Amino acid sequence: MYGLLLESIYEYLKQTYGENVAEEIRKRANIHQHSFVTHKVYSETLVPRMGDAAAAITGTPKDELMEQFGVAFVTFVGHYGYDRVLRVLGRHMRDFLNGLDNLHEYLRFSYAKLKPPSFFCENETKEGLTLHYRSKRKGFLHYVKGQIKTVGSLFYNTHVEIDVISHRETEDLTHVVFQLKFDNYAYREPVEKKDITQTTKLHVRSAVFFDVFPFHLVFNRDMLIRSAGKGLEQVLEGLEGRQVDTEFVMMRPLLEFTWKNVMSHTNNVFELQSVNETKAQRQQDLDDLSDDDVCSFQTETASRRTRVSRASRRISYAQSQDCGTIYSQPAHDQVYNSARTSYLRLKGQMMFMEEWDSILFLGTPIMENLDVMFTTGLYINDLSMHDSSRDLVLAGTQQSAELKLALDQEQQKNKKLEETMRKLDAEMKKTDSLLYQMIPKSVADRLRKGEPAMNTCEVFESVTILFSDVVGFTTICSQITPMQVVGMLNAMYTEFDQLSEKNQVYKVETIGDAYMVVAGAPIKTKYHAHHICNMAFDMLDAMSNLTDPSTGGNMRIRVGVHSGAVVAGVVGMKMPRYCLFGDTVNTASRMESTGEAMKLHVSETTKQFISSGDGYVLQERGSIQVKGKGSMKTYWLMGIPGHDPAKYAELARRGSHMPPLENGKHVNGFDTLGPEDAELDGLESDKVSLVSPPPVPGDCAFVPPLLSIDHKPAEPSEDDVKSGLKSPCPNKDQGKAVNVDDQRVKPTDVFAKGAGKGNGSHYSNNSLNVAMKKVGNAEKAHLIPDTPTGLHV
Known part of the structure; x- marks a missing residue:
């Protein structure tokens, strides 16, 4: 099958349904060519595949499409000058139909590998005739009908009605008998021959x-x-x-x-x-x-x-x-x-x-x-010598060489074009992938069709929104390099993005350590709360695979969930984003900020969408004060099937370095921890305990309890002895101070010999005092005296 026919079909699809739909049809039909060379032979299966794909995508019956393809072919070939051939095939419609095979013979000069159908007319009357159509191809019955009707109306100003009398197919041949009804005014009844006059006949031997x-x-x-x-x-x-x-x-x-x-x-x-x-x-x-x-x-x-x-x-x-x-x-x-x-x-x-x-x-x-x-x-x-046979052979040889050269050049150009189009396809897929990460696919497709951005904005009466952020993120960032921060967030968001696809939720945005997803928009679903809750527990599970670079422990997050109505749509020109607006967004954010580490904090509205019959276990938290909302009754979502609530408590304890739990409470308020729990690497510590801050003069106030590290007394250095110091000075890296809220002092913040007016024989830790300022434990830092058993902070 020559590309002339395929190109006419593809052009019809683009003009009728648009380039995007035509491209979708081409891909669905598994056709790799973006254009067709008119004189190149292609697979016989392309037209049926294009017809099936077009029918599936446009919803138009295949028979109707095939007839329209035939109509389009008659007008399309006019671009190549073949309309002039159609005009001179006959003076009347009957002449055209009787000479259809002659048309294909003419086309053989340009299309040497042509496999044309065969047409034969019989039973001709003033009202029409019977047309036999035979072809080795199947599925072109309606295509031929469209061609004949269009030729009649365009070139002979004749309306043609076509009925199918019979349609038979064997393994290798299609035979269709058409009854054509039209005004066949040029037909003359055959008259019996009679010799009216005796004439002398010229005989030829x-x-x-x-x-x-x-x-x-x-x-x-x-x-x-x-x-x-x-x-x-x-x-x-x-x-x-x-x-x-x-x-x-x-x-x-x-x-x-x-x-x-x-x-x-x-x-x-x-x-x-x-x-x-x-x-x-x-x-x-x-x-x-x-x-x-x-x-x-x-x-x-x-x-x-x-x-x-x-x-x-x-x-x-x-x-x-x-x-x-x-x-x-x-x-x-x-x-x-x-x-x-x-x-x-x-x-x-x-x-x-x-x-x-x-x-x-x-x-x-x-x-x-x-x-x-x-x-x-x-x-x-x-x-x-009496016909044009000799002229055709000689002239055809000259034209054949010229045409072959032109065809070769065209095929080379087409090959380069196909390669360029394949590369363009690959780039388009990358572009689409990036676009769909910024904007939902359903919304992006509407924008690509030319819809204004404002048309994408709509009200969603019921969605569920999740916010999460990393506990102690500011402190973590202050203790690691920027590249470590990027690596940490990238690892976490990669996990979350995979989970969002699994749980059928849409990631709206990430700002710093904050992660926001929604279910119920842009694709509406009555199970939006279920999707979000499943997503939340998967996120908590994922924290066991994520490490806090500053401590080596597990990262911890807070999660807040709320349900309600929002307005969603695309905003912005240079960097368009799919955004959500409404009080529901603000309330979901408040659920996160008032939550606790490794716990799922949900509003009462969300509770109404999930049922305990589905395996969701909720625990009433009580009424809390929420900024901008007043008092709100909220709940802890403790678990769902397939998730272990005790696991999240253990992750919260390990991540914060809190003392062990017994019946949900710390043993005796404070308890002794082992060195491995405090992760005091390289310290020769006898014990590490939680103590209240010692009273210090002035206005220094350490509010949170601090870890106390008791040392073995260190021997004075030679410099200390020469200076007349009798009390031992702790060696470098022998002590650290850690805030219970996981705000630790950097390993470089070590005890050092004090210097300054009034210090006397006391040792001080200037860098430790500075660190205390950073974590907000004191408005003013004071020198901390040593004790016989070590340093207590």
Whole structure:
């Protein structure tokens, strides 16, 4: 199938449904070409696949689409000048229909590999005629209807109604009988011939007649060849006396080569092709064989000829009616499975000669170029001088070389274009992926169709929103490098993004350590609260895989959830974003900020959407004061099937370095911790305990309890002895101070010898005091004296 037909269909789809829909149809049909070269041959399956894909996407019935494809083809070929050919095929509509096969013959000059259908008219009246359509292709019935109707209206100003009388398909052939109804005013009833006056007839001797047509054939009712032209005898020896249907196969019309079928279709162009190779080709084959192979070659030739003869006689149309018998494609392929240049092809007219009671075939050899002529053993002077055969061969050779060069150049350009389009497709997919991360797919597709951004804004009466953030994020950032911060957040958000796809929620945005997702927008669902709660517990589970770079423990998050109505849509021009607006967003944020580490804090509104029957376990928290909302009754969502609440409590304890829990409370308020719990790497600590801050002079106030590290007394250094100091000074990295709220002092904040007025023999830790300022434990830092057993902070 040539690209001219495919390009016309693709152009119709783009003009009718838009380029985006046409592109979607192309992809659904699994067609990789973005455009089609008119003179290039493509797969026969492309048109059916395009029809099926277009019907599925547009919702238009396939039969209706195929008819529209046929209509579009007639107008499309006008771009290439073929409309002028359609105009001169006949003076009237009946002339066009009777000459359809001639149209395809003309097209063969430009489309050498054309496999055209066959048309035959019968039962013509003033009201119309019967048209037989035969083709090796299936599924083009409605396509042909669209073509015929459009030709009638465009070129002959004639309205044509088409009814399908019969439609039969075999494995290799489609035969359709149409009844065409139109104003056939040009038709004239046949008048019986009568000799009114006696006139003298000019007789021509048969020898002269046959000399004028060197490629003629005369065969009788028994299909025996009575005469063959001199040109035929030059390339095919011994034709006279043989069966014409065993020496030739009728390529067109698509019928069995019988007397009846020929007589019924004398107004058609006939094409015959020899069963045997030409004499010149056979001689070439023999020259290429060794003496031992000649005998087997001749035997195989005779055997093949016998098989063809038998196959030709067995060919029948299983359900033949008045349409005649159709040949079988497999048998046809057996005959023509070799190169086309090895056989002689003839095109011409069949005429019944009453005087001879025989049919005369006036043929002309089909020579595509001079190489084909040389291969078949013909020469220019073998062709008739009374028609244009010689001119066509010579002129065609010149034009063929020019066309081949132009075609090669076009194919090279098309190949580059296809490669560029494939690269463009890959880039488009990347662009779409980025776009769909910024804007939901359903909304982005609307914007790409040209809808204004304001049209995407709509009210969602019921959605559920989740906010989360990292506990102690500011302190963590102050103790690690910026690249570590980026790595930490990237690891966390990668986990969360994968979970959002799993739980069918949409990530709205991330700001710093805050993560916001929504369910119920832009795709509405009554299970929005369930999706969000499942997402929340998956996020808590994921924290066991995420490490706090500043402590080595697990990261901890707070999660808040609220349900309600929002307005959602795309805002912005340069960086458009899908945003949510409304009090629901603010309340969900407050649920997060008033929550606790590794707990899921939900509002009473969200509680109403989830049922304990679904396995959701809720614990009433009570009424809390929420900024901008006043007192609100909230709940802890303790668990759902597949999630262990105790796991989150353990993660919260390990992440904050809190003392062990017993019945949900710290043992004795404060308890002794081991060095591994405080993660005091490199410290030779006897014990680490929680103590209240010691009283210090002045206005220094340490509000939270601090970890106290008791040291083994360190020996004074030589410098200390020389200075007259008797109390030991702790070695470098021997002590750290840690706030219970997980605000630790950097490892570099070590105890150092004090300096300054009034210090006397006391040791001080200036860097520790500075650290205390940073965490907000003191308005003013004071020097902290040492004790005999170590330093207590």
